[in-house]
Amino acid sequence: MAGNAERNPVKLPPWWTLDPVAEFRIGPRAFPGRIWTASGCFAYGLSGHDIASSEFDSPYTGLGAVVTKTVTPAPRSGNPMPRLCELPHGALNSIGLENVGYERFLQETLPELERRGVPTVVSLAATRPDEFGEMCEALQSTAAGYEHWHGVEINLSCPNVAEGGHDFGRNPETVARCVAVSREALPDRALLAKLTPNVTDVAELAAAAAEAGADAISVINTVIGLEVDLESGLPVLPRRYGGYSGPGILPIGLAKTDEIVQKTGLPVVGVGGIRTYQDALKYFALGAVAVQVGTAQMEDPFAAARVARDLTRA
Numbered sequence: 618m619a620g621n622a623e624r625n626p627v628k629l630p631p632w633w634t635l636d637p638v639a640e641f642r643i644g645p646r647a648f649p650g651r652i653w654t655a656s657g658c659f660a661y662g663l664s665g666h667d668i669a670s671s672e673f674d675s676p677y678t679g680l681g682a683v684v685t686k687t688v689t690p691a692p693r694s695g696n697p698m699p700r701l702c703e704l705p706h707g708a709l710n711s712i713g714l715e716n717v718g719y720e721r722f723l724q725e726t727l728p729e730l731e732r733r734g735v736p737t738v739v740s741l742a743a744t745r746p747d748e749f750g751e752m753c754e755a756l757q758s759t760a761a762g763y764e765h766w767h768g769v770e771i772n773l774s775c776p777n778v779a780e781g782g783h784d785f786g787r788n789p790e791t792v793a794r795c796v797a798v799s800r801e802a803l804p805d806r807a808l809l810a811k812l813t814p815n816v817t818d819v820a821e822l823a824a825a826a827a828e829a830g831a832d833a834i835s836v837i838n839t840v841i842g843l844e845v846d847l848e849s850g851l852p853v854l855p856r857r858y859g860g861y862s863g864p865g866i867l868p869i870g871l872a873k874t875d876e877i878v879q880k881t882g883l884p885v886v887g888v889g890g891i892r893t894y895q896d897a898l899k900y901f902a903l904g905a906v907a908v909q910v911g912t913a914q915m916e917d918p919f920a921a922a923r924v925a926r927d928l929t930r931a
């Protein structure tokens with residue numbers, strides 16, 4: 618596949634002065650760069666090692682972090698098929714957090730990520746706030762000496778079973794509880810709270826997360842969407858609704874980032890709709906400290922590496 622540089626010369630604006638592949642800090646950790654891959658879109662971060670390209674040594678070239686697929690207290694087999702539906706401006710997914718469970722992840726996956734030197738942020742989800750604390754404690758006791766494990770991103774888009782099934786991410790008090798128990802277990806790793814865009818006041822949630830000890834906010838997770846099959850007249854996804862991602866949600870990710878930066882001044886890791894360096898620049902223009910590439914990484918495993926390269930001044 619031809620790179621951007623061949624198709625379209627990179628033109629960086631004069632205000633862009635950051636080096637995306639230089640070390641920078643989030644809370645207690647120094648990350649090796651500001652261009653990351655988003656959770657769920659690059660598996661656990663191990664599968665890219667077999668992919669070759671004439672443009673890059675590997676899909677990890679220039680990456681500041683790989684955010685792993687979200688892991689949960691028990692393994693999950695995910696939702697019924699179909700789970701992914703491609704749309705003209707993005708994709709609708711209903712994967713249902715299929716994952717190996719955090720015990721197997723800690724025994725097999727994280728040690729391998731460390732051995733291969735992949736800068737890693739572990740994504741966690743749970744259905745009770747105290748489960749976040751338990752998983753973070755287990756992480757800390759297994760991986761305290763790891764050099765490449767930089768932090769945890771708490772995925773706050775799951776139903777909260779202990780409190781009646783509403784999403785964790787929609788209630789500032791529950792967000793704060795999940796963050797507080799995680800912070801207690803993670804004294805020296807970066808703690809990020811990943812928020813849903815499916816709320817009216819995302820800045821209020823961000824402020825609650827920071828108050829409880831989060832070092833930064835990742836926004837956004839997917840936007841609730843639905844696609845209809847005209848032949849049958851039924852929703853395409855068996856669960857009716859899915860999470861919409863890709864280019865179509867870029868303006869939503871930018872708006873949520875802006876709301877948080879303007880109202881709280883907190884460090885934001887921008888996610889949503891990024892395919893190119895221009896998309897990433899828009900987040901940085903609004904004050905994001907780093908960005909994550911999601912759906913684009915599933916189409917092209919070098920998408921994030923290309924963004925990092927294109928944003929680096931010669």
Ligand SMILES: Cc1cc2nc3c(=O)[nH]c(=O)nc-3n(C[C@H](O)[C@H](O)[C@H](O)COP(=O)(O)O)c2cc1C
Binds near residue numbers: 658687772891
């Ligand atoms: C197939 C797929 C699976 C995803 N799985 C997760 C996940 O496990 N945890 C999570 O926090 N976000 C997950 N996401 C959301 C992405 O990390 C990201 O927040 C969202 O897709 C918006 O970014 P994008 O437009 O660049 O894809 C997933 C997205 C897709 C498309």
